[in-house]
Amino acid sequence: MIVDTHTHLPPDSFFPAGLGQGPDGFLALCDAHGIDVAWVFTTAGLSDPDPRHNDVVREFCAAAPDRLVPFCTVFPHLPGAVDELHRAVEEGGARGLKLHPWLQGFSPLDPRMDDLGTALEALGIPVVFHDGTPPNSSPLQVAAFAERHPGVPVILGHGGLHDLWVEALAALQRVDNLWVSPSGMPPSGLRRMVDQAGASRLLFGSDAGFGDPHWQAFQLRKIRDLRLPPEAELAVLGGNARLLVQHRPEHQSEPVGGPPPARAGSFREAGQRDRGKT
Amino acid sequence: MTEIIDGHRHLGRGVDMDDDLGHLLSDMDEHGVAGTVLIPTDREIAVDNRAGNDAVLAAAAAHPARLWPMATVNPWFGDRAVAELVRAVGNGAVGLKLHPALQGFVLCHPMVHPLIATCQTLGVPVYVHTGTPPYAQPLQLVELARTFPEVTFVMGHAGSTDLKADAQVAATMAPNLVVETSWSLPARLTQLVEAYGADRVMFGSDAPLSDLGLELANHRAAELAAPAAAAVMGGTARRLFGTRVGAQGGVEVAGS
Numbered sequence: 001m002i003v004d005t006h007t008h009l010p011p012d013s014f015f016p017a018g019l020g021q022g023p024d025g026f027l028a029l030c031d032a033h034g035i036d037v038a039w040v041f042t043t044a045g046l047s048d049p050d051p052r053h054n055d056v057v058r059e060f061c062a063a064a065p066d067r068l069v070p071f072c073t074v075f076p077h078l079p080g081a082v083d084e085l086h087r088a089v090e091e092g093g094a095r096g097l098k099l100h101p102w103l104q105g106f107s108p109l110d111p112r113m114d115d116l117g118t119a120l121e122a123l124g125i126p127v128v129f130h131d132g133t134p135p136n137s138s139p140l141q142v143a144a145f146a147e148r149h150p151g152v153p154v155i156l157g158h159g160g161l162h163d164l165w166v167e168a169l170a171a172l173q174r175v176d177n178l179w180v181s182p183s184g185m186p187p188s189g190l191r192r193m194v195d196q197a198g199a200s201r202l203l204f205g206s207d208a209g210f211g212d213p214h215w216q217a218f219q220l221r222k223i224r225d226l227r228l229p230p231e232a233e234l235a236v237l238g239g240n241a242r243l244l245v246q247h248r249p250e251h252q253s254e255p256v257g258g259p260p261p262a263r264a265g266s267f268r269e270a271g272q273r274d275r276g277k278t
Numbered sequence: 279m280t281e282i283i284d285g286h287r288h289l290g291r292g293v294d295m296d297d298d299l300g301h302l303l304s305d306m307d308e309h310g311v312a313g314t315v316l317i318p319t320d321r322e323i324a325v326d327n328r329a330g331n332d333a334v335l336a337a338a339a340a341h342p343a344r345l346w347p348m349a350t351v352n353p354w355f356g357d358r359a360v361a362e363l364v365r366a367v368g369n370g371a372v373g374l375k376l377h378p379a380l381q382g383f384v385l386c387h388p389m390v391h392p393l394i395a396t397c398q399t400l401g402v403p404v405y406v407h408t409g410t411p412p413y414a415q416p417l418q419l420v421e422l423a424r425t426f427p428e429v430t431f432v433m434g435h436a437g438s439t440d441l442k443a444d445a446q447v448a449a450t451m452a453p454n455l456v457v458e459t460s461w462s463l464p465a466r467l468t469q470l471v472e473a474y475g476a477d478r479v480m481f482g483s484d485a486p487l488s489d490l491g492l493e494l495a496n497h498r499a500a501e502l503a504a505p506a507a508a509a510v511m512g513g514t515a516r517r518l519f520g521t522r523v524g525a526q527g528g529v530e531v532a533g534s
Contacts (some may be wrong), residue, residue, distance in 0.1 A: 119391075133440050161439050162461065163379070164408050184439060187489045188295065212463040212498045221492060
């Protein structure tokens with residue numbers, strides 16, 4: 001099973017070359033690449049705090065609830081952010097939070113982020129950060145948030161991009177509840193990350209929808225070119241992600257994509273396994 | 279069949295890059311790449327310019343039909359940087375590579391002007407890494423290109439990752455800019471060709487940081503029309519660098 005942990009709901013006026021129109025078109029693209037499940041984020045809602053963007057994602061994913069996993073977003077520095085998170089998760093069925101500090105205009109270390117971290121832990125959902133772009137989205141800023149909230153799985157959505165993947169590697173080795181989706185990492189940096197930090201907290205995420213239908217093929221090939229042992233490749237392409245959607249509150253129904261792999265431990269155990277490597 | 283020239287690839291073992299000549303040549307063979315512009319490694323770009331330049335000059339001298347050497351010097355070395363540039367071009371280097379983020383200067387700072395003036399005198403283009411703020415931004419390159427309108431500048435990586443909009447607008451701001459495509463996905467490549475025109479767009483792999491096969495796959499997926507593809511994949515690089523390589527019989531190395 002392949003899980004794409006980083007896709008954006010298309011299209012909007014700013015990113016017109018997005019994925020196919022509507023869920024059918026998007027699923028057809030996923031099918032073309034053998035992708036079974038996608039975590040879906042808003043695009044327009046990252047620059048517009050109207051909470052209806054969360055509803056749009058929910059409705060998009062409702063077309064194929066076994067394959068499309070809705071994530072919500074909030075603007076942490078605006079009043080009502082925690083309330084909107086609860087609404088989107090408890091009423092809207094969001095399975096995680098997406099934050100984009102430079103588009104949304106806040107620091108991951110803003111004091112108001114702590115209320116959000118507390119809420120995330122209570123809800124039992126992961127948070128995906130855009131990362132790799134200073135001044136508000138460096139991997140170490142995101143990792144510092146993760147250290148303040150060790151009960152929350154925190155995902156670097158890009159592994160530092162081209163310029164800060166060295167930061168992302170250091171952060172991954174230091175912080176147990178940090179995960180990496182390496183879309184945007186150079187292949188050479190990704191290789192070093194796997195060599196030094198292992199692959200058990202690595203996810204497949206394409207950033208599909210943010211501009212180019214070729215993203216999924218490109219990012220899949222980056223993972224496959226690592227030539228990991230088959231079990232490790234399966235974990236990166238899907239198993240690791242299912243540890244994170246498994247980590248969720250009781251009121252939600254069966255995990256997306258069926259029961260999680262038998263060998264899956266908790267996300268904390270995965271983190272501690274990696275720490276032993278370094 | 280479209281000739282493929284790789285307009286930007288690093289040779290040698292640096293800190294975050296590692297490639298040797300044997301692998302580089304076999305990688306070119308495997309992917310049907312006729313010629314490659316060779317750049318020194320990260321460490322050599324930052325501080326050990328002469329060693330890096332000698333390495334790419336030697337590799338190109340050994341394979342003159344397939345490899346172009348491009349020199350790098352750090353402008354912080356002042357007059358010594360100019361002297362090393364003159365030496366390297368005299369020995370066959372086909373251009374100057376600058377990396378403002380690795381070398382630590384604001385791209386349009388006047389400290390770099392003596393080097394650009396030297397390139398103008400020598401008649402070689404200037405390739406600049408872009409996309410890493412605050413030091414290596416497309417609009418800083420536009421400023422430099424407007425200051426030296428007779429020099430051809432190559433905008434490395436087209437402002438990837440976060441300055442793509444700047445790179446797009448830059449096309450209309452300085453006609454002496456050419457854009458290099460590494461790290462660009464298919465839709466982006468199409469946009470670059472539309473903005474710059476195919477004869478101002480040059481394929482580059484940025485291997486071994488990126489991967490030659492991955493970058494070529496992106497270009498194939500863009501499905502550019504044949505004339506545009508011929509320019510992007512090889513024609514632009516030939517126009518910038520090509521008289522010294524391939525059919526023309528290779529690099530003349532002074533003193534060798």
